[in-house]
Amino acid sequence: MDRRKFIRTGSLALAGTVTVPTLASALPGTKGEAATLVVPPTGSKGGVAAAMEHFGVTDADIRKTMTAALEKGGDYADLFFEHTFSNSVALQDGAVNRSQSNIDFGMGVRVLKGDQTGYAYIENVTLNEMVNAARTAARIAEGGTTVSPVALTEKRLKSNYYPVTTPWEEVVLKEKTPYLQRLNDRIFALDKRVQKVSASLNDSTSHVLFCNSEGVSYYDYRPMVTLNAVCIMEENGRFENGHAGRAYRQGFEFLTRDVVELIAREAVERTSILFRAIKPKGGEMPVVMGAGGSGILLHEAIGHAFEADFNRKNISIFSDQLNKKICNEHINVVDDATIPFNRGSVNVDDDGTPGQKTYIVREGVLTSFLHDRVSAQHYGIPSTGNGRRESFRHMPMPRMRATYMEAGNVKEAEIIETVKNGIFVDTFTNGQVQIGAGDFTFFVKSGYLIENGKLTRPIKDVNIIGNGPKALADITMVADNDAIDNTSWTCGKNGQSCPVTCGMPSALVSKLTVGGES
């Protein structure tokens, strides 16, 4: 069967698409044209109109639903339609022998009354069900004046940060499998100690239609791809595992021999180093955060505590620190939705604010919290576009995107030279934070001891714990080697998962508590 034919009879129906052939083309730029959205020619359908047809709703349906949402006195309502299809194909024991596909379709209604939120969602998108969901969400408001929804106008997105050349809808399984096979073969070829390889390719495509009672509507097409490998090695009866992966908002063009080679080498390097690694002696010590994945420090130590829902409730350790100097004046920290193809990028957030780049620390001063619509309204300022949600099943809340520190002014080697006894860390698996107490942690998969200004023995499997404001104030040197870590970071908050990334140049934190033996 030729590919085009398969698309028609195959993957489109697999995607559950019923009305329009594909929405990928409804967003100009997704076919590798200009990254800037083009206004559709007069008389033709824009992204929103095509999306409304796709979801089977009319202007009148939306107006009726909004009216029901606001009938109890809510002051704002929005509707979020989503159609997501995701595919996973995986290799184990040398064969690409498992696949999974999933379709998720539905819409959520949110009603706001001041800081209060009512939310309901449905999977069967009919006018009747939408109005019922709207009435459920409307219950959040008790009395008050009723506002009327404003007629919809399409909001034109200024930029598309993730134009797609080959949408996943057009790719059949057999086109994906050679990359997994090659990844497996390369890992086995690179090291004789390799015992097992698991590799997986996950892609997902979301069509999102948003409209609110202020008349704003937009359509966004959100691609995502992740390629991961886990490698198990054995040396003298001892086993170790290592992981490597890359994740981007891209289509099939993401898959190249280069990315496969990169992941294969990283997986092998990260696993083989563990056989030489020891657990350091635990306690307080200087920690040099290596460039890239060390951005997890920012994500945990300050990122979450800057999310404005915690601050409007006054329960973050940074609640009273806005516009105050919180760290070295050479430090700038950004939360950014605009990096091309980045896993954390969004053209527009999930409550109608365009994606943007937000400085949260500028020259050592806390310049902005991360806002969604609710917190921005609470503070009386514009939203920073951080209102994100896992899916139509969830209400948006302030979430990070790509959180990173800008480059500093010294060399990494100079930083390491200053440390007499400490550790260098650059590979992580997970982190966590307590917003109010400020204690954050991240788990170090591997790194090195620093002895007398030199990297010596590898270390592994230790947790590092610190306190957000203290750790930030203790960053005394920042290198010029800033880097974003493009592995598949997923952030969890209040039961919702969100794709994010993080990044950092190498930096010295003068004191953190490192787990280890006593």
Add this chain to the structure above:
Amino acid sequence: MIANEYKELARWAMGQALKNGCQAAKVSLNQGSSSSFELRDAKMDTLQQSAQSRMSLFLYVDGRYGTYSTNRLDKGELERFIANGIESTRFLAKDEARVLPDEARYYKGGKPDLQLLDPNLSALSPDEKVAMARAVAEEAMGKDPRIISVESSYGDGDSFSYLITSNGFEGETAGSSCSLAASVAVRGEGEARPSSYWYESSIHLDGLIREGIGTKALERTLQKIGQRKTKSGKYTMVVDPMNSARLLRPLLNAITGSALQQKNSFLLDRLGQKVGSDKLTLVDEPHLMGAPGARYFDGEGVATERRVVFEQGVLKTYYIDTYNAKKMDTEPTISGPSVLLLKTGGKDLNGLVANLEHGILVTGFNGGNCNSSTGDFSYGIEGFLVENGALTTPLAEMNVTGNMIDLWNGLAETGNDPRLDSSLRVPSLLFEGVDFSGL
């Protein structure tokens, strides 16, 4: 319960699969609904309500295997969805180990209802739910001048599943849960705003403890004021019953078929060996009436039964499903644990602490991880320094580090106080000689 029309839809989907190229198939239909009401300072903050349905198809096509799920339950769309799933699966490599379980291993029905569903839950009005959450908040509000925020919530949900296989299995499950929770934040030292929480949950509304939640959350928060680190070193560690199950999970992961088959388990080839202290006795009791996690069959339809997992530290069973059993050329057991009971001792948490001369009580884990291949772990913790049976200093910003085998060999005492609302009934635990890192 899953309505008949949906069961018929599942059977129809099975027919479609078999008619269009599958030699075998499994179909499951899952439905559920939930509601939650969150209050801040006893005032409504968020309400959420939802219901969902999903069909999952597990297709065996010409020696190949793929799984497909969707919440689009229209027959026309499903027909194309199934046909495309079959087509897609044909592109995969053959996998001889992918077969349905032997029919003889299926649950055949006839056992009494496990009482996991409260039919009265759906009759409760939103106002009654909000009133319960408000009462929780009112226990804490105004009780201390340092309080910044009191958040409380009520949540409930039910879930139903219907599972059929092409070699004769048919089964249904139903469950519900309801919960009340409180979280209190106070102004602490400097800019710190310590917070803590408490919750109660139950399958049946009648069994839901409604009192003391706000009070306990406040109490636990106030106790944390002034948290600091203490000296690094080896300590006796007591872990409370809210957190002790966390330490059991790496052992459970290490005895599942998928980890063993991938040689990614620190308990590989350890069956029948002593891997923990005499105090480690763990039993899986799947048929415990009214217990969260109880079930007569697993996700494959295979009948569950009582299993001793560890007996006085000796590993007695692996959790091996049909697929991994075939791959490892061994007998399958069951795909995973149901209700796990760790053998209890004579004292509760207070009793264990009272007898402790010098040690650390862990009341919360903060991040950390465990290396699945080696069992090496390191977790952030908070808790209290215990001196002569008394909690003397609240602790935070410390790590506990070690190896799972060493840790469980150091298990010296178990409490009598597991939480009954969890499928992992693990009481307070006392371990000797554990490495803590702090100052």
